[in-house]
Amino acid sequence: MHRAARLNVSGVLINAAALVLVLSYALPYIYLLMTSIKPAADVQQIPPSFFPAVVSFENFREVLRSSTLPRAFVNSLTVAVLTTALSLSVAVTAAYVATQYRRRVTTIFLLFALVTRMVPSVALGVPLFQLLKSLGLLDTIPGLVLAHTSAAVPLALLLMSAFFEGVPKELEEAARMDGCTRFQAFRKIILPVMTGGMAVTALFTFITSWNEFLYALLLTSEATKTAPIVIAEYNSVYGLAWGAMTAAAVLYSLPVIIVTLALQKQIVGGLTFGAVKG
Amino acid sequence: MSGEDRFVFCMLAPAAAILGLLVAYPVGLLVFDSFFKVDTITPHIREWVGLQNYFDALTSKRVVESALRTVQYSVFALFFEFTFGFCAALLFSALAGQSRWHRTIFALPLMVPPIVAGLLWRFLLVGNIGILNYGLVRLGLISDPEAIAWLSSEDIVIYSVSFADIWLTTSFVALVSYAGLTNIPKDLLEAARIDGANALKRFWHVTLPLMRPVIAVVVIVRGVDAAKTFDLIWIQTQGGPSHASEVFSMNIYQRMVRFGDLGEASASGTLFLIVMMILAAFSYWKIWRPVHA
Numbered sequence: 265m266h267r268a269a270r271l272n273v274s275g276v277l278i279n280a281a282a283l284v285l286v287l288s289y290a291l292p293y294i295y296l297l298m299t300s301i302k303p304a305a306d307v308q309q310i311p312p313s314f315f316p317a318v319v320s321f322e323n324f325r326e327v328l329r330s331s332t333l334p335r336a337f338v339n340s341l342t343v344a345v346l347t348t349a350l351s352l353s354v355a356v357t358a359a360y361v362a363t364q365y366r367r368r369v370t371t372i373f374l375l376f377a378l379v380t381r382m383v384p385s386v387a388l389g390v391p392l393f394q395l396l397k398s399l400g401l402l403d404t405i406p407g408l409v410l411a412h413t414s415a416a417v418p419l420a421l422l423l424m425s426a427f428f429e430g431v432p433k434e435l436e437e438a439a440r441m442d443g444c445t446r447f448q449a450f451r452k453i454i455l456p457v458m459t460g461g462m463a464v465t466a467l468f469t470f471i472t473s474w475n476e477f478l479y480a481l482l483l484t485s486e487a488t489k490t491a492p493i494v495i496a497e498y499n500s501v502y503g504l505a506w507g508a509m510t511a512a513a514v515l516y517s518l519p520v521i522i523v524t525l526a527l528q529k530q531i532v533g534g535l536t537f538g539a540v541k542g
Numbered sequence: 543m544s545g546e547d548r549f550v551f552c553m554l555a556p557a558a559a560i561l562g563l564l565v566a567y568p569v570g571l572l573v574f575d576s577f578f579k580v581d582t583i584t585p586h587i588r589e590w591v592g593l594q595n596y597f598d599a600l601t602s603k604r605v606v607e608s609a610l611r612t613v614q615y616s617v618f619a620l621f622f623e624f625t626f627g628f629c630a631a632l633l634f635s636a637l638a639g640q641s642r643w644h645r646t647i648f649a650l651p652l653m654v655p656p657i658v659a660g661l662l663w664r665f666l667l668v669g670n671i672g673i674l675n676y677g678l679v680r681l682g683l684i685s686d687p688e689a690i691a692w693l694s695s696e697d698i699v700i701y702s703v704s705f706a707d708i709w710l711t712t713s714f715v716a717l718v719s720y721a722g723l724t725n726i727p728k729d730l731l732e733a734a735r736i737d738g739a740n741a742l743k744r745f746w747h748v749t750l751p752l753m754r755p756v757i758a759v760v761v762i763v764r765g766v767d768a769a770k771t772f773d774l775i776w777i778q779t780q781g782g783p784s785h786a787s788e789v790f791s792m793n794i795y796q797r798m799v800r801f802g803d804l805g806e807a808s809a810s811g812t813l814f815l816i817v818m819m820i821l822a823a824f825s826y827w828k829i830w831r832p833v834h835a
Contacts, residue, residue, distance in 0.1 A: 282633045286644045296662050312673045358557035361550045380565050382818045384770040386791040387811035390798050391568035414564035417557060446549045475655040477773035492657040496777055506665060513658045524653040
């Protein structure tokens, strides 16, 4: 009886602590949401208030009416989709042979991908700038896609290798027995069972490109600015336009957060796993 | 070449070509450029200077300071991310099955773009309208909302800019640690309890040693990430005030873009790369290999 009561008290304490922790953790983002729906004039009032006195979508109307942000969203989306398609298509085949046809060259290859993840983007950004300049691809969509692909391929390789580890070698052998070539076995038998892993990997490469800032800052100037660059500029170009900036930040981050919530289990698994490996 | 070898080659070739063109070749170019005096503003000057760029970088006060600041930033951010993240994981595992929603909310910042996290924290900390100081006044911790100039005081700015990093990645530490904690066999803890070990002793002698590999992974992965940080700090201060929050990656960017000094930027980039490779090799020997051996 006494013991049960004590357990209960500590249970309540743990619950309360967890609740406080989680709430204080969510608070900054909630404040961002609250600020974005304040009238522009109220955003910079002194002292600041947490909740809006009046709800207004003025900030959202302003950023969507401007010519720069909608175009930047289109650029970001185009670059992210193309990066995902390119990286996934080369990484899936390579990860397949790297895990199912182990030999020295594939081990070195995976190790190279792992090491690449440690390269600071600024160190790669300096020569990438030169390379794209000599190819005439500065400030173009294909140029930025190539830059993002350099970061996305190693990530996709490591994630896909982890997923292929779970595929038994017998699956391919059975298909070969039935008269498939190696490539047919891969395309018709292996790929269809890998759709889940490919979807998670695709989402990760997409988010990597969607969130990327430094390459976009270095390699684009006018025509192909992506969303994070334009959002960052709200502070310099338009003075301190906090209202517009919070609205743009919400538009930029909320879709990804909603997708995260919907696919939470797979994403958290992939993220912790990919991080542990990479 | 056997049919099998040819198949492996064909499947590997596209990814190898991309990594070769977009990673290996640029890295080669970076090292090559580091031995020249190259100026992006007048691009025809290209003069072999040997190790002069390295010498200049290592003797420049601003470069060395930015490198030390990177260590300062990484250690500070890592310490708090780890402390908060590990405590959160312990709480979640104490809640066991009831912690699903807690973990869901806690995982959200993982998907917040770094640029948004940086702007958000700048908005929380900025002078006059930063709500954090008003909150501290309300709690009675400071007397005046202007008492702490988070982002404009040269002494503390390098720590203030890491708040966004801590907020953004504590959940990563928490989720990885939680996964590690759930893998600890229950009977081990139960046996220790029967042997009379109290909660603190069970944590110190059972949980902590078993978590060692997970802790090592987290520290290295996050340490490397923190050392590479650019966007989070750039968006908050652009390295200011008077370079007080300029980390190494930002210093390289500045020399490349503002001053067009490609040679020296390349030398610093090469040095950065070498340090990261040493960290990578360390993590490979210590962590990755034992798991796969």
